[in-house]
Amino acid sequence: MEFDVLGEYEDAGYKLLAGVIVPRPIAWVTTLNDDGSVNAAPFSFFNLLGASPPIVGFAPGDKEPGVPKDTARNIRRSGEFVVHLVDADHAQAMNVCASDLPAGESELALANLQTTPSQTIAVPRIASAPVAIECTEHSTLSIGQNRLIIGLIQHLYVADGILDPETLLVQREHYSPIGRMEVPASYCRTSDRFDMPRP
Numbered sequence: 183m184e185f186d187v188l189g190e191y192e193d194a195g196y197k198l199l200a201g202v203i204v205p206r207p208i209a210w211v212t213t214l215n216d217d218g219s220v221n222a223a224p225f226s227f228f229n230l231l232g233a234s235p236p237i238v239g240f241a242p243g244d245k246e247p248g249v250p251k252d253t254a255r256n257i258r259r260s261g262e263f264v265v266h267l268v269d270a271d272h273a274q275a276m277n278v279c280a281s282d283l284p285a286g287e288s289e290l291a292l293a294n295l296q297t298t299p300s301q302t303i304a305v306p307r308i309a310s311a312p313v314a315i316e317c318t319e320h321s322t323l324s325i326g327q328n329r330l331i332i333g334l335i336q337h338l339y340v341a342d343g344i345l346d347p348e349t350l351l352v353q354r355e356h357y358s359p360i361g362r363m364e365v366p367a368s369y370c371r372t373s374d375r376f377d378m379p380r381p
């Protein structure tokens with residue numbers, strides 16, 4: 183099947199592309215609202231984009247043309263955010279954070295999550311998340327209704343037990359983030375892995 187995703191299949195583009203470009207890691211992002219409360223939301227248009235300097239990118243779509251989601255608006259104002267990775271134990275809580283709550287209501291309280299201070303930025307991290315990546319906004323590209331936020335990584339937190347303390351390599355039996363699969367609401371576990379040395 184062939185699809186002209188800028189023409190006849192424009193409306194189906196999201197469903198088609200987000201169905202085949204899988205699995206995607208999920209950035210569970212905390213930011214500070216202008217009243218100082220903590221906002222949290224998941225984004226699967228996300229990845230590590232480079233190592234020197236270390237950068238991540240994720241892409242909130244606008245709520246409507248020109249109106250950013252709260253995460254994008256907060257980052258534009260404060261320049262800071264924390265990206266957390268989501269394991270199976272946090273899947274439900276992450277999903278709760280995708281709710282569209284009235285202003286002033288906290289996704290984190292609804293999901294029964296505690297925060298703890300970050301090391302380098304004012305935005306706190308989710309205390310129980312296995313991995314938290316403190317970022318400052320490097321830049322935001324606006325492409326149509328997408329905002330591609332590029333974050334400069336300032337600090338990495340990894341919960342005890344995930345890394346081998348000697349080698350700093352992930353111990354796979356202790357870290358299995360979930361991935362986003364096809365629309366509308368499919369996910370995968372990453373507990374089944376295989377190794378393939380490079381030629």
Ligand SMILES: Cc1cc2nc3c(=O)[nH]c(=O)nc-3n(C[C@H](O)[C@H](O)[C@H](O)COP(=O)(O)O)c2cc1C
Pocket residue numbers: 208221222223224225226227228241242243244251252253254276277279280281282362
């Ligand atoms: C697993 C998952 C992945 C998501 N990925 C994205 C994404 O990449 N871009 C986006 O705009 N919304 C995405 N969403 C929807 C947002 O999380 C949702 O719109 C949220 O309410 C935005 O919150 P905010 O307004 O506080 O930023 C995703 C939702 C889920 C559950």
